[in-house]
Amino acid sequence: MSEKIKYNDMLVFDSKEPIYLFKDWLELAAETEPNNPNAFALATVNSNGAPSVRMLLLKEVNSDGLVFYTNSNSRKGQELAKNPYASMCFYWKTLARQVRFEGLVREIKSEIADQYFASRSRGSQIGAWASDQSQELFEKNDLEEKVLFYEEKFTDVEVPRPKFWRGYRLKHEKVEFWAEKTFRLHDRYVYDRSGNTWKTKRLYP
Ligand SMILES: Cc1cc2nc3c(=O)[nH]c(=O)nc-3n(C[C@H](O)[C@H](O)[C@H](O)COP(=O)(O)O)c2cc1C
Numbered sequence: 001m002s003e004k005i006k007y008n009d010m011l012v013f014d015s016k017e018p019i020y021l022f023k024d025w026l027e028l029a030a031e032t033e034p035n036n037p038n039a040f041a042l043a044t045v046n047s048n049g050a051p052s053v054r055m056l057l058l059k060e061v062n063s064d065g066l067v068f069y070t071n072s073n074s075r076k077g078q079e080l081a082k083n084p085y086a087s088m089c090f091y092w093k094t095l096a097r098q099v100r101f102e103g104l105v106r107e108i109k110s111e112i113a114d115q116y117f118a119s120r121s122r123g124s125q126i127g128a129w130a131s132d133q134s135q136e137l138f139e140k141n142d143l144e145e146k147v148l149f150y151e152e153k154f155t156d157v158e159v160p161r162p163k164f165w166r167g168y169r170l171k172h173e174k175v176e177f178w179a180e181k182t183f184r185l186h187d188r189y190v191y192d193r194s195g196n197t198w199k200t201k202r203l204y205p
Pocket residue numbers: 036039052053054055056057058068069070071074075076077133134
């Protein structure tokens with residue numbers, strides 16, 4: 001039996017607020033994952049109900065929800081504008097644990113997005129301007145030329161946040177914690193929001 005499964009044998013789900021438990025797991029993952037412990041899959045749906053999923057990075061989390069940043073013109077941005085219901089899934093191989101979130105996604109205040117954008121490296125800021133995320137790139141050179149264009153445009157000045165580069169917060173309504181156990185008899189523990197509190201239950205694996 002591996003160490004991580006022995007560790008999962010000692011799990012307790014006694015947190016009143018799922019975000020506290022999630023933060024504990026995220027902190028543990030930060031010690032064990034070789035990179036991007038904050039990476040998660042975000043699933044959105046289009047107006048026909050067809051789902052799409054991609055990886056993103058979590059930038060902030062508290063009891064108000066989970067924040068990420070992206071281009072509002074991207075496929076996910078357009079899907080969220082039409083249908084704000086989304087789902088997130090974190091998985092940490094080193095811990096053999098998964099956490100799933102479901103809820104409504106709303107844009108965060110532009111001042112907060114400005115602050116976060118200002119904290120990014122200049123290269124990433126220029127990259128945000130240069131990338132028409134999810135649009136067809138006809139020539140690979142077009143991207144490099146756009147990078148050069150914005151580098152020149154913003155020479156000697158701070159790079160402002162493009163209006164299309166936005167922060168989003170998923171307000172969690174349902175959270176499921178999953179931890180690997182032997183013989184696939186895994187632990188599953190679900191929190192469902194119920195007014196100001198949470199209802200909890202276990203699920204068969
Ligand atoms: C580990 C990882 C982290 C990523 N983080 C982000 C992110 O925080 N924001 C973002 O817009 N794209 C991020 N991406 C790129 C997205 O997965 C995706 O390719 C891009 O956002 C376009 O998605 P869309 O066409 O479905 O809108 C990341 C990709 C990986 C593999």
